[in-house]
Amino acid sequence: MDDISQLFIQDHRRCDEMFVAMEQAFSQGEWSRAEKTLDGFIHAMEHHFNVEEERLFPVLEQASCQANGPIRVMMMEHVQMRHLFKTLCTAMQQRSKETILGITDTLLVTMQQHNMKEENILYPLADRFVAELGEEIALGITGSG
């Protein structure tokens, strides 16, 4: 069985690839492909956030008080990214390519620094304190749980 870190890291990479496909569609001005890839990307990100917020964070918070501070910061950054998704959808409706590419650039850096913190600090804590959650997380991430 994969550990929690590996499962979430794989999902981060999957979201990164969906981001790239979306941004490429925007930069080429292919609006119908952009709309589809944007939907897919936001869906994947929301799903990832939900697995973390509903399955991982509450249990990890109980298991280790070391995780409280990092979880609070991660939750705040989820709010920031959700705010960016909304801004992106609005810019998409206005077909404003330059605005969109400004937002995607911002979103990418926000995502990456967020992922780095999770991968360096939070997930190793999860592996250490709540390893038994691995199976449930795996099911959650693949959407079968």
Added chain:
Amino acid sequence: MDTAGLSLDQAPPITIPFKYFLTAALFSIAVGLLFTLHGGDVMSSRWSPLALGITHLITVGFLAQVMTGAMMQLLPVLAGSPIPKVVVVSWVVHLSLLVGTALLVFGFLSSRELLLIAGGITLSAAFLILLMSTGMALLRSKSHRHTVRTLGFGWTALAPTVILGGYLVAGLAGLTQVAEMQKIVTLHLSWGLLGWTGIVLFTTIFELVPMFYVAPGFPVLIKHWSLPSVFLLLVILTLSNFMPGAFLKASLVLIAMTFFVIGCYVLSIVYRRKRLIVDTTLLFIWTGVGSLLLAVVVWLSGGNDLLLGGLLLGGVCLTIPIGIIYKVIPFLCWFHLQGLLIRREKFDHTVPSMKCFIKEKEAKRQYMLHLIALCLLLMASQLPNPFAMPAGAVFLFSSLYLFKNILYAYIVFHNERRILNS
């Protein structure tokens, strides 16, 4: 329970990186000014007081400011461990780096021993505080990632650089007799340029390139072992002073080859990136890595010192950090404002995207000026007359442009913050 080392907050206030980056740009302007006025003399010899002054304006004035400012931001993200008492430490280190560099450079230019000594002492104090606080943050880090360890090697390399530099200053000021000056200088600049700058800069690149461009990660051998090997080779290089001369040459060749391989890998990873955009940061990275590869070829083929110095100082040290500044500053502005927006619950307001703080068009213009200045500088290393003066003038203009771009970002940030706070 001990939760030290687990803070993921973007701890330092945004004024800290701005202060460091703006000061770095000011020192870069000073380099341009000196070069415009005395370019020909600078190129007369790498040992001229002017050349020494300009070298230290670049390394201690520009590089140390950028690397310290960036490190204070990056440590919480990379290592999950902020620098302790970051506000006080940043004030003290910034001020002593600023004053120390000015004293040292004036000391070189005027050949006044007292200024050299005062500059040496002030800079040593700045670096000591910086090393202690960075060391504490790295030791507290619960992260066992190789990146944190490699960064540790990079900052540790600053210690021998400063000690050897202090020894050389004491020698120049007549306080002591420096035996084998040439060897000590080689060690001082090897630890500074290849150790401290090389290791810290490329550890950062190993992290940032895959992140910003959704590129494959660097192979383990490169990411985990190449830079610690450089550190080990520098230790061997230092010890080789007590051994036959062949050791010294061999370890330097191995370091040069390691950086050549690292440079090739950076280009290869960038080439294989999934995000195909070419932004200004990437242009600076390409130019910086290209200069590094060229520097290795020039050095191995016995090319002249001035060309090598131009490539390393102008092409790498003054180039790659600017590319990083162009990503770090806009992101920090956005991140701080977005945090404020959430705290104030002003959800009807939208924080401008990163591209609004430093416009891509403006960053690219500055890059073009920088590139022209670099090309002229490399030509000036071969033909000081007529290229040195124009190289300095274009570099001066490019540095002013950099200062303007950073300042513009701060003004946009300041205005947006005022709106959110109103």
